[in-house]
Structures are given as structure tokens and as C-alpha cells.
Amino acid sequence: MTPRTPRSERGDALVVFGLTGDLGHDELLPGLVLLHATGRLGVPVVGVGRNAPDDIEQLLRDAIDPELAGRTGLTIEQLVDEIDLSFVEGDATEAQTWNDIHDRLGDVGLPVVYAALPPALLGDVAEQVAASSLPDSCRLVLEKPFGEDRASALDLHERITDQIDPARLFLVDHFLAKAAVRNLVDARRTPVLDLALQAEHLESITIEFPEVGGLDGRGSFYEGVGGVVPDVVQNHLLQTVASALATPPGAPSDGDAERAARVDLLRRIAPIDPNRSVLGQYDGYRDLDDVDDDSAVPTFVSAELEIDHDRWRGVPIRLRTGKRVASGAFAIDWRLRGAGLARSVRAQIKPQAAIQIDLDELDPDTHGTVVATACTPVRSDHGALDAYATVLGDALTGERHHMTSLDEVVEAWRIVEPLLGPTTDLRAYAPGTPLDDIT
Numbered sequence: 001m002t003p004r005t006p007r008s009e010r011g012d013a014l015v016v017f018g019l020t021g022d023l024g025h026d027e028l029l030p031g032l033v034l035l036h037a038t039g040r041l042g043v044p045v046v047g048v049g050r051n052a053p054d055d056i057e058q059l060l061r062d063a064i065d066p067e068l069a070g071r072t073g074l075t076i077e078q079l080v081d082e083i084d085l086s087f088v089e090g091d092a093t094e095a096q097t098w099n100d101i102h103d104r105l106g107d108v109g110l111p112v113v114y115a116a117l118p119p120a121l122l123g124d125v126a127e128q129v130a131a132s133s134l135p136d137s138c139r140l141v142l143e144k145p146f147g148e149d150r151a152s153a154l155d156l157h158e159r160i161t162d163q164i165d166p167a168r169l170f171l172v173d174h175f176l177a178k179a180a181v182r183n184l185v186d187a188r189r190t191p192v193l194d195l196a197l198q199a200e201h202l203e204s205i206t207i208e209f210p211e212v213g214g215l216d217g218r219g220s221f222y223e224g225v226g227g228v229v230p231d232v233v234q235n236h237l238l239q240t241v242a243s244a245l246a247t248p249p250g251a252p253s254d255g256d257a258e259r260a261a262r263v264d265l266l267r268r269i270a271p272i273d274p275n276r277s278v279l280g281q282y283d284g285y286r287d288l289d290d291v292d293d294d295s296a297v298p299t300f301v302s303a304e305l306e307i308d309h310d311r312w313r314g315v316p317i318r319l320r321t322g323k324r325v326a327s328g329a330f331a332i333d334w335r336l337r338g339a340g341l342a343r344s345v346r347a348q349i350k351p352q353a354a355i356q357i358d359l360d361e362l363d364p365d366t367h368g369t370v371v372a373t374a375c376t377p378v379r380s381d382h383g384a385l386d387a388y389a390t391v392l393g394d395a396l397t398g399e400r401h402h403m404t405s406l407d408e409v410v411e412a413w414r415i416v417e418p419l420l421g422p423t424t425d426l427r428a429y430a431p432g433t434p435l436d437d438i439t
């Protein structure tokens with residue numbers, strides 16, 4: 001049972017593990033920049049890691065590209081001067097590191113610890129937080145993946161909450177903070193879509209998340225978590241599915257009710273059948289640093305979802321994602337059938353947020369049928385940046401609206417569990433292959 005969200009106080013310092021890696025450079029530091037520029041940071045930030053950067057200001061500078069600075073209305077140097085960022089070198093699992101963090105923070109009332117660390121370290125981190133001299137009010141905010149399967153997620157949660165009050169524990173899934181994913185809940189509330197999106201009118205539903213980028217520099221992380229399923233399906237994609245297909249709660253903007261609706265939807269999804277799934281790996285993945293020469297870690301998956309829900313029962317639902325595949329949109333497509341002009345309703349999340357309806361129309365010259373697209377006005381997606389600014393801002397204020405919960409995490413592990421572990425049946429694909437050609 002997910003507890004209702006109590007009102008929280010604002011944190012007065014932010015301690016971040018994971019600033020020196022890719023996540024720090026691409027998402028956490030830019031997220032902090034946007035928070036600062038919108039007046040929502042206002043606290044000292046202490047990065048922590050085993051290897052201190054030579055120059056912490058340079059680390060921040062390198063993470064601010066001109067486009068990002070342009071969005072803030074400040075120069076890169078102003079941003080670097082204004083953000084109160086320092087670094088403590090140390091291992092998250094050692095007491096000395098926490099003494100050093102305490103010394104650096106001085107007299108704070110509510111530090112927020114944001115840990116982008118492998119799941120195997122999180123239990124030790126919670127123990128160190130509890131044993132440290134940091135105030136008991138300290139909040140612990142953890143990145144995904146939480147655990148390695150259903151049982152380990154439950155064990156990890158128990159171990160952490162033996163040390164830390166569950167009210168001070170926050171689980172991040174930054175897709176829940178993407179504006180376009182949040183829009184899905186309201187889109188489903190729209191009467192015309194509510195009428196159209198029902199099993200009797202639907203031929204199929206697809207959820208596709210093609211990623212052009214590969215895993216250069218991330219081999220160790222990716223091998224450690226076990227590839228595409230724990231990296232994006234168990235969390236981001238099932239959260240997107242849950243946001244799109246759950247019954248939207250009556251009251252808009254009720255984070256607890258939305259979370260309960262997502263849990264209900266996830267509970268209705270059967271464990272994925274490996275015999276109706278395809279796993280793949282792109283050529284060249286095994287040549288990356290920290291990747292085994294005979295790695296059986298998948299970088300692509302195509303799976304069918306079976307949902308026991310009146311609205312979706314019997315509709316084939318396919319979810320596909322891969323690294324280093326041909327470019328394409330991250331979108332959910334409800335393919336319609338039957339009479340009328342409308343052919344599909346498509347909610348696109350990346351690269352542009354959009355909700356569009358594809359219609360058949362008569363070509364006045366040939367009298368044949370062509371497809372026209374009626375599209376909502378869209379905004380450019382700013383990648384993960386806005387989502388990370390939201391997540392970090394929520395970590396500071398203690399807002400749970402865009403956080404995930406143990407119930408969601410555990411249900412998602414249950415769904416993907418049949419696909420976990422090494423596989424002997426891995427389809428090889430050349431970088432740049434379209435999703436359609438791999439499945």
C-alpha cells in the first residue's frame with residue numbers, strides 16, 4: 001500500500017552522488033542549472049564520489065552548453081559563479097565520507113541526499129546515512145533501477161526502511177517528471193479520446209522508444225544492471241505505459257491518486273511471455289570498454305503486454321525499444337479500426353511532445369485515399385533536462401507527485417522478470433537498423 005503524501009519541509013542542502021559521470025554531465029548538472037535559473041535551488045550543492053574532479057567549477061562549466069545558458073538568460077560564467085557547488089571525495093559506503101559530508105555541510109537542518117548509485121550500494125548508503133551525524137530529518141532520494149528483481153527490491157526496501165523512515169525515502173523515475181508523460185493522464189481525460197480509446201475501436205497499441213545513441217562510456221553500468229530491460233523497460237517504459245493506459249483519476253493533479261491508478265494498471269499486466277518477445281544486441285556492443293567479449297546482455301527488446309482490463313482486453317499491445325537503432329519518435333500509438341476517417345491516435349513524447357490524430361482523406365486529384373495528420377500544437381522537448389530540474393526540485397521540497405513508489409517498482413519487476421538474466425537467443429543487429437527490421 002502506497003502511503004498518502006504528507007506535507008514536507010524544504011531541504012537546505014543537496015548532496016549528490018553521481019555528478020561526475022554521464023548522468024551528472026548530461027542531466028543532473030544541467031537540471032541544477034535550470035533549477036538555479038528559475039529560483040528553485042537556493043541551497044549549497046555538494047557532489048560526492050570516489051574520484052574528485054580536478055576542478056569542480058570546470059565540471060559544471062562543461063555541462064552548460066550555450067543553448068542551456070541561453071534558456072536561463074545568464075552567461076555560463078554567471079551560472080558557474082552563482083551556483084554554490086563543491087565536492088567531497090569518498091566512497092559512499094565508508095563512514096569517513098559521511099563525516100566529511102557532515103563537516104562540509106556544517107549546521108544544516110534538512111539535507112537531501114540524492115544517490116545515483118548502483119542498486120547494490122543503496123542498502124549500505126542508507127546504513128551510513130543513519131549512522132552519520134547528519135540530522136534525522138535527512139531525506140534519501142534514490143535513482144533507478146531499485147533492486148535487480150522483485151525479491152531484491154523488496155529486500156532492499158526493508159533494509160533501507162530499517163534505517164530510514166519511509167516518509168524520508170523517495171524513488172526517482174525521471175520519465176514521470178517529463179511534461180509529455182504527465183500530459184498522457186490529462187489526454188486520457190479528454191472526452192473524445194476517452195470514447196475512441198476502447199478495445200472495441202482498437203486494432204493494436206504500440207509503445208516505441210528508439211534510441212539512436214549507443215552505450216559508449218556506459219558499458220560497466222549497462223553490464224552491471226543487465227541491459228535494456230532493467231535499464232529502461234522495468235522503469236521508464238512501464239511507467240509511460242501505466243501513465244497512458246491507467247484509468248485517470250477524477251481529480252486532476254492528484255499525485256497520490258495518479259500513483260494508485262498506475263499501480264492498479266501495472267497489477268493487471270501479466271508477466272511478459274519470453275516466447276512472444278525478441279531480445280537483440282547491436283553489432284559493436286561487445287567491443288565497448290567494460291563489456292564482456294561474449295556478453296549476453298540485450299540492447300533491444302520487443303515484447304507483448306497482456307492487460308486484464310475491460311478497456312484494453314484483447315487488444316494486442318507491443319512495446320519496443322533499442323539502443324543504436326534508426327532514429328524515430330518515442331510514442332504511443334493507438335491504431336483504430338472500423339468505419340470513419342480516423343486511423344490512429346498518437347501521443348508522441350520525444351523529440352516533440354504532441355498528440356495527433358491521423359485521418360484518411362480523399363485526394364481531390366486521384367480520388368485515392370491519402371493520410372492527413374491533424375496535430376496539436378507542440379513544444380520542443382528539452383530531453384531530460386526539464387524532467388531532471390523537476391526531479392531535483394521535488395527532492396528539495398519533498399514533493400512526491402512525480403516520484404515512483406515501491407508498489408510500482410515491485411509490480412514492474414514482476415512483469416519483466418521472465419526476460420531477466422542472460423539469454424542464449426539474442427538477435428544481432430547493425431547500428432542504425434529500424435525497429436521494424438529487428439523484430
Ligand SMILES: O=C1O[C@H](COP(=O)(O)O)[C@@H](O)[C@H](O)[C@H]1O
Pocket residue numbers: 211231232236383384387
Ligand atoms: O535512465 C535512462 O534514461 C535514458 C533516456 O532518458 P531521456 O530522458 O534522455 O529520454 C536512457 O537513454 C538511459 O539508458 C537510461 O539509463
